[in-house]
Amino acid sequence: MDIVGRCASFTRSRQARSLGLYPFYSAFSGRGPGAARTVGGRDVIVCGSGDYLGLAADPRVTEAAAEAVRRYGTGSSGSRLLNGNLDLHEQLEDELAQFFGKPAALVFATGYQAGLGAVAGLCRTGDHVLVDQEAHASLVDAARLSRARVHWFPHNDTDRLAAGLKALPGNGGRMVVVDGVYSMRGDLCPLPDLVRVCHEHRATLVVDDAHGAGVLAEGHGTCAQYGLTDDVPVISLTFSKAFASIGGAVLGDKAVIEYLRHYARPLVFSAGASPANTAAALEALRIVRDEPWRGRAALDNAHRMRHALSALGYRVPPGETPLVPVDIGDELRTAVAWKLLLDRGVHVNAVMPPAAPACLRASFCASHTREQLDAVTAAFADIREPLAALALPENGLTASHTSHLRLPGTEDSAETWAAGIRHLLP
Template sequence: MTAELGTKSGTVKSPPDIYSRFAAFTAADDLIAAGLYPYFQALQSGEGSTVRAGGRDLVMCGSNNYLGLTGDPRVLAAARGATERYGSSSTGSRFLNGNTELHEELEAELAAFLGKPAALVMSTGYQTNLGVLAALLTPRDYVLIDHDAHASLVDGCRLSGARMRKFPHNDAAGLRRVLERLPDDAGRLVVVDGVYSMEGDICDLPAVTRVCEEYGARLLVDDAHGLGVLAGGRGTAAHFGLTDRVDLITVTFSKSLASLGGAVLGSREAIHYLKHNARSLMFSASMTPSNTASALAALRILRAEPELPATALANADHVRLGLTRAGVLAGESSTPIIPLPTAGATDTIRIWQRLVQRGVYVNPVLPPAASPRLRTSYTAAHTVTQLDRVVDAFAAEVAPHQRALRPAASTSVA
């Protein structure tokens, strides 16, 4: 609706009200009215291998708590100790008054563990990617990003103003074709995930690094889902023995390291530059003392107990074998993330509801995030008994749906 506004020069129509789009957004209300709304579920306990939601105890197969450390007594004690010593908040950015010894300890130990000269800790993984990309790139540069890269990477590229080009998912040949068309005098950065969060597949990093070196492109790997999982927890670059050939690695602490925050790792020169140019660092309050201490404690546990990543991977392999035997189609993955393809929003949500009734919590994923699927993930804390119960639930609820889709359904959801 527009209104007539009187001015000295006559009557003009008022501009459109941006609030009018609220009424036009009905998708969530439609799902709520149909009893199908699956989001913002209020959990009534912490996220271990089980979780309480809606009055039910559920096997949690939707968490990124890969090492199962969110409830570890050592992590909780570190959080309490930091709160008692430093208080509940740093009340400012690290650039000014929010820097503590804990932040610097975490940076030093993380850099040493991942084999990079230096690290810079920020308040979230999302802010890390935004800050790094916006600080590093200019509108004169080109940034080449995998089609399935995380939203934080896409948003960071947009924020930078650089000319963004997407290449087909995990396709180094496609990357080469894009690079071939760039002007010789353009700065260029290639951006990929180490482990893709929806597919669970690992980046073909050997091929990507070769193409980057051939065309003089720098490389950033977001290893949010590789840290704590691959190569004894050291991540995707270490998994392939390519740590020295990856320019920048970004990570988050909200997954394997049982906390909240993120970091970028690279050369000392790169980290020094980002410390003084990444606006998401300079203009955000720093990680709280409790979050910083939690991540540091989890990192130390990971270093001391390298069997944790192996257990998470073994548990996922146990599920994959069970799915194969039960005739359940799964995406091609060798990580703790296993996507189960579905068709259509309504069917996906109904299957999710029935799995909850059977005592299993997974994540229903719909476009535009990805093609319809149930995103499942497994941790070092799961027991074989729990995993077998999960496979039985998938066999009962997911397999019949997938059989009805064949031959249209694919064994891959990429």
């Protein structure tokens, strides 16, 4: 089959849509109070957003973005290396470095590019990169593109990491890549052990703090939460979560940042971040600095919902971040739960393999009101009975019934899929 033909044979998304069980690419068309947004012409409470501090619609942030467009125009119009470098970029870098307690920072157009630039930009042929198996996809891609030899270690298993580092051949550089807060489980990396292991084996530790920066430790992030900011050579982060924008940054020593300014290909060969996005991130950073209560509010709301959902009988792991995964079961039950909640005015994220084992990934923000959280709790309570009533085939749930909710390809026919789903629905 040719490549275009392979695309034409992809029918799973259409089948899931026809059954109302396609949980991706929801089209939001507006914002309401608190964490309310509009999707499909109706208001829903969004419990999956990365807008942890509720700043994406803050008038101070939106006005900063608008003023930047009036002053600089809509784009940077070139690579920062040549003609797309704005004084606004450098101002943001200075304030990021100061706030996070690192000597220097480098701003990229996206958070994905920041992680890619840090890992692939610092490594070369002959080096070794050791990556946590649950690290974000951008870090996985960065390791593969780095020209270094890539090794994987089990999630948060520092003993296996130490053994892997000890067994490495040659004299090449060694890098360890982890998330500060893991985006699917919402769990923290074991940073003290990681720092110790990397120090013992002379490895450079890179922590991507997309979900911790702006929230944990009065906004200073995961490394500050552990009191280890000075012990982590390279930190990357994104602006698309707590900082209410698009973009990202790498923080580290001045020598590291100067090197990346010339060797990070996503920076050198991409236009600089837009004026609006840069100004929005800068204003959000200043709000994070001046209003640390926002991070605490997000964590308090997540703590409350963990307890509420656990009390309803849902499987919710303990945690201390805004991310709250809810284990519903297999892919089908997860998709049905997503649809039942949406029908009740609650939008959560349905996670499917291969990204992670199937679950509902909720997140809670400073902007969630008490009334909204009560409504979310009531919706989860309301769907317990229809979820329990899902009828399973005599031989249990098989791949032929659920494979079309998966991303990997299968040969199951549309008829098999539709018949299986109809049989399983209450």
